[in-house]
Amino acid sequence: MEALVTQIQGLSGTASDVxxxxxxxxxxxxxxHAESTRLPPFLDQLDPSKxxxxxxxxxxxxxxxxxxxxxxxxxxxxxARFISSCVAEQIRLAPDKFICVCKRFKDQVxxxxxxxxxxxxxxxxxRKLQLxxxxxxxxxxxxxxxxxxxxxxxxALSILEEDIFEVDQPRDLFLFCYYGGMISIGQKQFxxxxxxxxxxxxxxMSTVNxxxxxxxxxxxxxxxxxxxxxxxNLPKYASSGAQRNLKNLCQPYVELASSYSNGxxxxxxxxxxxxxxxxxxxxxxxxVKQAVSSMYKRNxxxxxxxxxxxxxxxxxxxxxxxxxxxxxxHVLQMIKDGEIYATINxxxxxxxxxxxxxxxxxxxMIERIDSSIQRLMTVSKKLNVMDELMSCDPLYLAKAGRERxxxxxxxxxxxxxxxxx
Amino acid sequence: xxxxxxxxxxxxEEMCANGIGGVEDAPSSSTSTTERKxxxxxxxxxxxxxxxxxxxxxxxxxxxxxxIANHCDSTSMQLEALRIAYDELKKGENTxxxxxxxxxxxxxLGPNYSMDAAWCATVDGKAEQKKEKLESELNAYRTNLIKxxxxxxxxxxxxxxYAHGALGDAFxxxxxxxxxCTTSKHIIQMCLSAILVSIEMCxxxxxxxxxxxxxxxxxALDPPTTSKLHCAAGLAHLEAKKYKLAARKFLEVGPELGxxxxxxxxxxxxxxxxxxxxxxSFDRTELKNKVIDNINFRNFLELVPEVRxxxxxxxxxxxxxxxxxxxxxxxxxxxDIHIHDHVETLYDQIRSKALIQYxxxxxxxxxxxxxxAFKTSVAGLEKELESLIAENQIQARIDSHNKILYARHADQxxxxxxxxxxxxxxxxxxxxxxxLRANLLKHEYNLRASRKI
Numbered sequence: 001m002e003a004l005v006t007q008i009q010g011l012s013g014t015a016s017d018v019x020x021x022x023x024x025x026x027x028x029x030x031x032x033h034a035e036s037t038r039l040p041p042f043l044d045q046l047d048p049s050k051x052x053x054x055x056x057x058x059x060x061x062x063x064x065x066x067x068x069x070x071x072x073x074x075x076x077x078x079x080a081r082f083i084s085s086c087v088a089e090q091i092r093l094a095p096d097k098f099i100c101v102c103k104r105f106k107d108q109v110x111x112x113x114x115x116x117x118x119x120x121x122x123x124x125x126x127r128k129l130q131l132x133x134x135x136x137x138x139x140x141x142x143x144x145x146x147x148x149x150x151x152x153x154x155x156a157l158s159i160l161e162e163d164i165f166e167v168d169q170p171r172d173l174f175l176f177c178y179y180g181g182m183i184s185i186g187q188k189q190f191x192x193x194x195x196x197x198x199x200x201x202x203x204x205m206s207t208v209n210x211x212x213x214x215x216x217x218x219x220x221x222x223x224x225x226x227x228x229x230x231x232x233n234l235p236k237y238a239s240s241g242a243q244r245n246l247k248n249l250c251q252p253y254v255e256l257a258s259s260y261s262n263g264x265x266x267x268x269x270x271x272x273x274x275x276x277x278x279x280x281x282x283x284x285x286x287x288v289k290q291a292v293s294s295m296y297k298r299n300x301x302x303x304x305x306x307x308x309x310x311x312x313x314x315x316x317x318x319x320x321x322x323x324x325x326x327x328x329x330h331v332l333q334m335i336k337d338g339e340i341y342a343t344i345n346x347x348x349x350x351x352x353x354x355x356x357x358x359x360x361x362x363x364x365m366i367e368r369i370d371s372s373i374q375r376l377m378t379v380s381k382k383l384n385v386m387d388e389l390m391s392c393d394p395l396y397l398a399k400a401g402r403e404r405x406x407x408x409x410x411x412x413x414x415x416x417x418x419x420x421x
Numbered sequence: 422x423x424x425x426x427x428x429x430x431x432x433x434e435e436m437c438a439n440g441i442g443g444v445e446d447a448p449s450s451s452t453s454t455t456e457r458k459x460x461x462x463x464x465x466x467x468x469x470x471x472x473x474x475x476x477x478x479x480x481x482x483x484x485x486x487x488x489i490a491n492h493c494d495s496t497s498m499q500l501e502a503l504r505i506a507y508d509e510l511k512k513g514e515n516t517x518x519x520x521x522x523x524x525x526x527x528x529x530l531g532p533n534y535s536m537d538a539a540w541c542a543t544v545d546g547k548a549e550q551k552k553e554k555l556e557s558e559l560n561a562y563r564t565n566l567i568k569x570x571x572x573x574x575x576x577x578x579x580x581x582x583y584a585h586g587a588l589g590d591a592f593x594x595x596x597x598x599x600x601x602c603t604t605s606k607h608i609i610q611m612c613l614s615a616i617l618v619s620i621e622m623c624x625x626x627x628x629x630x631x632x633x634x635x636x637x638x639x640x641a642l643d644p645p646t647t648s649k650l651h652c653a654a655g656l657a658h659l660e661a662k663k664y665k666l667a668a669r670k671f672l673e674v675g676p677e678l679g680x681x682x683x684x685x686x687x688x689x690x691x692x693x694x695x696x697x698x699x700x701x702s703f704d705r706t707e708l709k710n711k712v713i714d715n716i717n718f719r720n721f722l723e724l725v726p727e728v729r730x731x732x733x734x735x736x737x738x739x740x741x742x743x744x745x746x747x748x749x750x751x752x753x754x755x756x757d758i759h760i761h762d763h764v765e766t767l768y769d770q771i772r773s774k775a776l777i778q779y780x781x782x783x784x785x786x787x788x789x790x791x792x793x794a795f796k797t798s799v800a801g802l803e804k805e806l807e808s809l810i811a812e813n814q815i816q817a818r819i820d821s822h823n824k825i826l827y828a829r830h831a832d833q834x835x836x837x838x839x840x841x842x843x844x845x846x847x848x849x850x851x852x853x854x855x856x857l858r859a860n861l862l863k864h865e866y867n868l869r870a871s872r873k874i
Contacts, residue, residue, distance in 0.1 A: 164857060195854075199854055314821060358835070
């Protein structure tokens with residue numbers, strides 16, 4: 001053991017040394033695991049900021065076995081300190097071990113029921129493990145889970161803002177998008193939630209999984225709240241399994257959506273009452289209630305298309321509210337949220353609907369359009385790059401070459417002979 | 422309020438003179454047929470059944486009478502219709518319809534109009550004999566393979582079945598003559614017979630196909646036949662709810678039609694159907710060119726002066742009187758077999774068009790004056806306008822407090838900017854999602870590939 005420690009201390013200097021160190025550590029891994037109980041004192045001899053890789057191996061072996069209650073909080077401190085001070089390049093050499101350690105960290109935190117303690121360390125861990133900001137690691141969903149449980153949604157937002165393009169494991173993506181959707185709903189950013197849930201529901205999957213089913217239920221509700229409608233069919237690029245089965249598995253929600261589209265609030269409310277238990281068991285009752293109240297908003301918005309001024313009594317009648325007072329409250333809320341532009345004349349009990357005052361003439365607007373154009377150009381370039389990469393991929397060429405039609409001799413070109421089967 | 426349109430129609434005075442003159446000539450109780458044709462028969466007054474059915478002949482007369490008996494409210498009209506039907510049926514050979522009519526009469530018209538079983542038996546017996554004769558003749562012709570005789574044999578069969586009410590067999594027989602038609606006249610004859618039977622059977626898809634078949638042999642088409650074909654096509658479109666096409670077909674019918682197609686349609690019907698469909702589906706220019714300035718159609722409109730009046734009122738924006746004429750005509754139109762289930766739709770369309778046309782030239786409209794012009798209440802008018810605005814047929818907004826309708830023209834510039842930003846967002850979302858999915862697929866593919874290896 002001591003020999004190993006000295007080797008770690010010696011070989012953690014340059015990159016080549018670290019590589020040889022890694023080989024040594026891999027060979028010594030089993031013996032480390034065998035001696036897991038004896039290891040904690042050795043940890044003090046190693047410095048996490050210089051000997052990250054060695055420390056990691058030791059740490060992983062230490063936490064492998066069952067951990068007692070007293071050991072738990074001291075371990076938490078050790079791991080947290082390690083995460084904050086470790087060197088990113090060294091850990092990336094052994095990503096599995098790192099992920100393993102962090103997952104155990106999360107389990108401990110949950111056992112102690114203090115998810116808040118895990119949030120900041122996990123965030124640092126992600127940043128260190130990520131190859132680029134577009135990379136999704138296995139730690140992302142764990143981090144979001146901790147944020148959800150500790151209810152600190154704002155920290156999660158920074159992670160959610162990034163665009164994800166590289167994924168290690170599809171399961172990570174599903175969980176990440178699902179939790180991300182829930183966090184966005186909590187922050188009332190329904191557009192972002194819709195985007196994330198849409199990704200889960202339309203992701204390629206050979207068989208429908210439970211995450212997709214739950215995500216679909218929330219997707220329907222968020223779609224109703226944000227757009228006021230739910231498209232009955234999933235887009236064509238969704239997997240065939242999803243297209244066929246998701247709707248059957250989420251029957252009450254689909255019916256809720258069709259009841260919503262009929263536009264009668266009373267029917268919607270009776271339906272919700274009747275199926276309250278099902279919604280509650282899925283923990284979606286709050287969202288369902290939000291969907292119902294969004295219907296009032298949708299109806300009032302429709303009124304702005306037809307009327308210039310309307311009395312509060314009329315609004316209450318048309319939107320099926322109980323009294324002009326309620327109508328006034330709804331309209332007031334909508335004006336505050338920026339969903340409609342109107343003025344309320346309390347003396348006459350009239351509401352005057354105004355046009356959207358945005359004239360698209362300000363500097364801010366020009367900046368917004370400009371930045372939008374820039375972003376789209378970057379995304380477009382990325383798409384082109386990916387397309388070129390794909391066209392050079394030998395597997396793709398083999399498949400495409402086989403299926404090509406040949407009409408005359410001149411068509412026998414580009415694809416090399418070897419691939420023409 | 423801004424000024425109202427007042428288009429003075431120079432033709433109106435001329436037509437008014439003709440129409441009114443015609444009305445005042447005829448006495449109220451009509452005995453002679455010429456006088457009957459001068460008096461407007463489809464009008465706002467209660468339908469004169471005898472005059473109405475005098476326009477038709479053949480099977481359609483009886484079906485129309487039965488329809489009127491089934492759908493009218495007053496018993497006197499019902500009995501009148503059934504009585505005339507009974508008399509007509511006695512002259513023919515259709516015992517099935519006869520039994521039906523007798524059942525409907527139910528002895529209410531006295532002993533003269535009860536079940537005449539003897540007559541039925543005689544007619545049926547004669548029918549059997551005739552059928553056997555026709556069959557043997559037909560077989561003889563078939564063995565001799567004389568095309569013309571076979572064709573005439575099937576034709577006679579068709580006529581026989583038609584007279585006895587077996588419409589399906591009649592149609593089949595007429596269809597069989599197709600193989601033996603040698604000249605285009607034969608083809609036309611076959612088409613016309615098939616069309617007649619199809620109309621009676623209410624299978625209007627056949628009507629359309631046979632009309633197009635007939636129109637493909639232009640050599641034998643004389644003007645009366647072309648008019649008949651136009652009428653048939655118009656009826657088919659009407660049934661299919663294609664009001665614009667129906668209107669165009671009816672408007673092409675020439676005056677040569679006269680009374681030659683009384684087994685199907687009367688010139689009054691052509692005017693009514695064509696006028697109403699045109700009003701419901703044409704825009705102003707088309708209405709002026711094809712209906713009001715159409716000299717041929719003017720002759721037809723003479724026969725139904727109320728329809729003529731209402732078209733002119735609509736064109737010159739006298740909406741109240743136009744809608745009044747429509748209301749008066751409604752009860753009689755509901756007794757017509759072809760148009761009765763389209764009356765509501767056509768009326769709604771005409772009313773919507775009137776509302777839209779009224780608001781079109783103005784920047785702001787006082788809803789109280791508009792309600793007066795349309796003879797409704799302000800609240801009712803507000804509801805109608807609301808539904809039209811929601812369907813985007815009127816671009817306006819209602820000021821419910823002051824009861825004024827303000828025209829609203831969408832700001833193109835703002836709308837464009839909004840659309841641009843929105844499209845940009847959607848593109849961004851879609852491409853990012855696409856890249857993500859591609860990545861997942863690549864990962865899955867690699868996984869599968871590595872597993873295979």
